[in-house]
Amino acid sequence: xxxxxxxxxRLFFKDAFEEIKIKTDVSTLNNGIELMNFLTQPDIVLPHxxxxxxxxxxxxxxxxxxxxxxxDRLKDIAIAIYSTSASEEDIEETFVQGANxxxxxxxxxxxLKKVLEDVITLNWQYHTSxxxxxxxxxxx
Amino acid sequence: MKLKSLFTSSFFLxxxxxxxxxxxxxxxxxxxxxxxxxxxxxxxLVHSHKVHLELEQLNSALKDVEINQTGYFISRxxxxxxxxxxxxxxxxxxINTLNVLVDDNLTQLNNLDSLQKLITLRYNILFENSINxxxxxxxxxxxxxxxxxDGKAVMTTIRNQINKMIDLEKIYMIERQERYExxxxxxxxxxxxxxxxxxxxxxxxxxxxxxxxxxxxxANDVLTIATESMKHAEEIGGFxxxxxxxxxxxxxxxxxxxxxLGVEPQSFTPSIEAFIxxxxxxxxxxxxxxxxxxxxxxxxxxxxFRVIRNDGNIRYFRSMxxxxxxxxxxxxxxxxxxxxxxxxxxxxxLEDRNHELEKSNKELASFNHVASHDxxxxxxxxxxxxxxxxxxxxxxxxxxxxxxxxxxxAAANRMRILIDDLLLFSKTNKIEKVFEPAELNxxxxxxxxxxxxxxxxxxxxxxxxxxxxxxxxxxxxQQLFINLIGNSLKYSKPxxxxxxxxxxxxxxxxxxxxxxxxxxxxxxxxSISDNGLGFEQKYAEAVFTLFHRLHNNxxxxxxxxxxxxxxxxxxxxxxxxxAESTPGVGSTxxxxxxxx
Numbered sequence: 001x002x003x004x005x006x007x008x009x010r011l012f013f014k015d016a017f018e019e020i021k022i023k024t025d026v027s028t029l030n031n032g033i034e035l036m037n038f039l040t041q042p043d044i045v046l047p048h049x050x051x052x053x054x055x056x057x058x059x060x061x062x063x064x065x066x067x068x069x070x071x072d073r074l075k076d077i078a079i080a081i082y083s084t085s086a087s088e089e090d091i092e093e094t095f096v097q098g099a100n101x102x103x104x105x106x107x108x109x110x111x112l113k114k115v116l117e118d119v120i121t122l123n124w125q126y127h128t129s130x131x132x133x134x135x136x137x138x139x140x
Numbered sequence: 141m142k143l144k145s146l147f148t149s150s151f152f153l154x155x156x157x158x159x160x161x162x163x164x165x166x167x168x169x170x171x172x173x174x175x176x177x178x179x180x181x182x183x184x185l186v187h188s189h190k191v192h193l194e195l196e197q198l199n200s201a202l203k204d205v206e207i208n209q210t211g212y213f214i215s216r217x218x219x220x221x222x223x224x225x226x227x228x229x230x231x232x233x234x235i236n237t238l239n240v241l242v243d244d245n246l247t248q249l250n251n252l253d254s255l256q257k258l259i260t261l262r263y264n265i266l267f268e269n270s271i272n273x274x275x276x277x278x279x280x281x282x283x284x285x286x287x288x289x290d291g292k293a294v295m296t297t298i299r300n301q302i303n304k305m306i307d308l309e310k311i312y313m314i315e316r317q318e319r320y321e322x323x324x325x326x327x328x329x330x331x332x333x334x335x336x337x338x339x340x341x342x343x344x345x346x347x348x349x350x351x352x353x354x355x356x357x358x359a360n361d362v363l364t365i366a367t368e369s370m371k372h373a374e375e376i377g378g379f380x381x382x383x384x385x386x387x388x389x390x391x392x393x394x395x396x397x398x399x400x401l402g403v404e405p406q407s408f409t410p411s412i413e414a415f416i417x418x419x420x421x422x423x424x425x426x427x428x429x430x431x432x433x434x435x436x437x438x439x440x441x442x443x444x445f446r447v448i449r450n451d452g453n454i455r456y457f458r459s460m461x462x463x464x465x466x467x468x469x470x471x472x473x474x475x476x477x478x479x480x481x482x483x484x485x486x487x488x489x490l491e492d493r494n495h496e497l498e499k500s501n502k503e504l505a506s507f508n509h510v511a512s513h514d515x516x517x518x519x520x521x522x523x524x525x526x527x528x529x530x531x532x533x534x535x536x537x538x539x540x541x542x543x544x545x546x547x548x549x550a551a552a553n554r555m556r557i558l559i560d561d562l563l564l565f566s567k568t569n570k571i572e573k574v575f576e577p578a579e580l581n582x583x584x585x586x587x588x589x590x591x592x593x594x595x596x597x598x599x600x601x602x603x604x605x606x607x608x609x610x611x612x613x614x615x616x617x618q619q620l621f622i623n624l625i626g627n628s629l630k631y632s633k634p635x636x637x638x639x640x641x642x643x644x645x646x647x648x649x650x651x652x653x654x655x656x657x658x659x660x661x662x663x664x665x666x667s668i669s670d671n672g673l674g675f676e677q678k679y680a681e682a683v684f685t686l687f688h689r690l691h692n693n694x695x696x697x698x699x700x701x702x703x704x705x706x707x708x709x710x711x712x713x714x715x716x717x718x719a720e721s722t723p724g725v726g727s728t729x730x731x732x733x734x735x736x
Contacts, residue, residue, distance in 0.1 A: 009521075012524055015528075084516050084517045084520060105520055106520075107519070107520040107523035107524055107527075107556065108523060109524050109527040110527060
C-alpha cells in the first residue's frame with residue numbers, strides 16, 4: 001500500500017509493480033488523512049508493507065508514522081519511507097520513530113522497479129527485529 | 141583599609157592619653173602630698189627652735205631676776221626692785237609664750253607645769269620673803285640666810301628643769317631635722333620624675349601626632365590625586381558618580397553628572413525630582429521603580445533609560461548602584477551613570493544586522509529545502525518519464541525527435557548534477573560540525589575508492605606521503621580529497637597518464653603570506669600536484685569562486701562548485717587553500733591545516 005499525494009508518483013508506483021513479476025496486491029491512497037481514515041476502520045485487511053511519502057498536505061508521513069506506531073493494532077505493519085529528499089534530519093527522525101526502511105525515490109524507472117522488488121522480497125523478519133541504523137537507508 | 145588603621149590609631153592615642161593623664165594626676169597628687177609633708181616637717185622644726193629659744197630666754201630672764209635681787213640685797217636701791225619686777229614680767233611672758241608653744245606636747249606641757257610651779261614658789265614665796273626680810277629692821281640674819289639658801293636650791297631645780305626641757309626639745313629637733321632632711325632628699329627625685337614623665341608624654345605625643353599628620357597628609361595627597369583622576373576618568377569614560385544618603389535623603393552628584401545631562405557642573409541642587417526632569421517621559425517609570433526598590437527593599441537596582449538634554453539631544457544611560465555604610469552609620473547608595481549612547485547605537489545596529497543575517501540564513505535554509513526537495517521532485521519525475529519513454533516509446537520517434545530527446549536527457553542530467561553539488565555545498569556550510577581525530581591516510585584511501593573507476597579509466601598514478609592524523613570532520617576531508625583528485629583526473633592532458641603526487645610537511649605560519657604571519661603556529665602543509673592541463677596563474681583565486689568555470693561545458697562538463705566546496709571545507713577546519721599552476725605543465729593545490 002502506498003500513501004502519496006502526487007499522482008505521478010502513484011502512477012510510477014503502480015506501473016512498477018505491474019512490471020515486477022511478483023504477485024502483489026497494490027493499493028494507493030492520496031494523502032495522510034485518507035490513509036489514517038482507512039487504517040482506523042475496523043475489519044479491514046492490513047497491508048503487509050506500507051510505503052509512506054513524507055511531504056503530504058494535512059497529515060505528513062511523519063505524523064502518520066507516529067500515529068500508526070501509537071496504535072496497537074497497527075504498530076506491527078512494516079513501514080517503508082518513500083521520499084524525494086534524503087536529508088539527514090528526515091532519515092534520523094523517521095528511524096527514531098520506528099520506520100523500517102528509508103527509500104529515496106529514484107529518478108529512473110528501472111531503478112524504481114529494482115528498489116520496490118528488493119523491498120518486497122526483503123526478509124522483514126530480519127529487518128523488523130533489530131534496529132539497525134546502518135542499513136536503514138536502502139542503498140541502490 | 142587605610143581609614144580603618146587611622147581609626148584604630150586614634151583609639152590607641154586616646155587610650156594612651158587617658159593613661160598618661162591618670163599617671164600625671166597620680167604623680168602630681170603624690171608630689172603635692174609630699175610637699176605638704178615637707179611644709180609640716182619644716183614647721184615642726186621651726187617650732188622646736190622657737191621652744192628652744194623661748195626656754196633660753198626664760199633662763200636668761202630668770203638670771204636677770206636673780207641678778208636684780210642680788211643687786212637689791214646689796215645696794216638696797218629701789219631701781220633694782222623695779223628691774224626685778226620687769227624681769228619677773230619677762231619671765232611670766234616667757235612662760236605664757238611657752239604655754240602656747242608646747243600646747244601640743246603633753247610631756248613638755250607637764251614639764252612646763254612643774255617649772256611654772258617651781259618659779260611661782262621661787263618668786264612668790266622665797267623672793268618676796270627674802271625681800272621682805274631685807275626690808276625688816278632689824279635684819280633677821282638667820283632667817284634671811286635660810287631664805288637665800290632655799291632660794292638657791294629652788295633656782296637650781298628650776299635650771300635643771302629648764303635644761304631638761306631644752307634637752308628634750310633638742311631630741312625633738314634632731315628627730316625633726318632628720319625627717320626634714322629625708323623629705324628634702326626625696327623632693328627633687330619626685331619632681332624630676334614628674335618632669336621626666338611629662339616630658340616623655342610630651343615627646344611621645346609630639347612624634348605620634350607628627351606621624352599621624354604625615355600619614356594624614358599622605359592619605360590626603362592620595363585622595364586628592366584619586367579625586368582628580370576620578371574626575372578625569374569620568375570625563376574620558378563618559379560616566380558620572382552619585383551618592384544617595386538614604387537617612388537624610390540627600391544626594392551628591394559629581395561634576396560629570398551635570399555634564400552628562402548637558403548642564404554646567406553644580407548648576408542645580410541634586411535630588412530625584414531635579415534628575416527625573418531630564419529623563420525621557422517614557423522612561424520616567426524606570427527611575428521611579430528603581431527608587432522604589434531601593435527605598436522599600438533596600439536593594440540597589442540597575443537601570444537603563446534615556447535622558448533628554450536641554451538641547452534636545454537624546455542620550456542612553458545605564459545606572460548601577462551599591463550600598464555602603466558611611467562613618468556615621470548612614471546607609472548610602474553609591475552609583476555611577478554611564479552614558480552608553482554610542483555603545484547602544486552600535487550594539488543596536490549590530491543587532492539589526494544580526495537579525496538580517498538570521499533572516500538571510502533562514503532564507504538560505506529554505507532555499508536549501510527548495511533545492512533539496514521541491515526542485516528535485518519535478519526533475520526526478522522528468523527523468524523518470526524520460527526513462528519510461530526510452531524504455532517503451534523511443535521507437536515511435538523520428539531521428540530528429542530522438543536527437544532532441546537525447547539533448548533533453550543530457551540537460552536533465554546536468555541539472556541533477558548541479559542540484560546535487562549545490563546541496564553538497566550547502567551541507568558543507570551546515571552549523572553542526574563534529575570534529576574528531578581523522579586519519580588522513582584512511583580518508584585518502586576512501587576517496588581513491590570512490591574515484592576508482594575514473595582512475596582506472598585514465599590509467600592514473602597516485603603517489604602519497606604518509607599523512608598525519610588531524611582533528612577534523614572526516615566526511616568533509618574525504619570530500620576534499622575526492623574533489624581535488626577528481627579535478628586532477630578530469631583536467632588531465634589527453635593521452636597522457638595522469639601522475640598525482642600528494643606530499644605533506646610541517647611548516648611555520650611565518651613562512652607563508654597566506655597564513656597569519658604574526659603567529660608562529662605550526663601547520664600541516666599538504667600539497668596535491670598533477671601533470672595536467674594547468675591554468676593561468678591569474679585565475680588562481682578565481683577557481684575557488686562559486687560557479688566560476690575556466691572551461692566550456694562541452695569540453696569539460698562541470699558545475700563550478702567543486703573547488704568552492706574545497707575552500708569551504710578547508711575554512712571549516714581553520715585552514716587555508718591556494719592554487720599554483722602553469723598551463724601545459726600542471727597544477728598544485730596546497731592546503732594548510734593548523735596543528736593543535
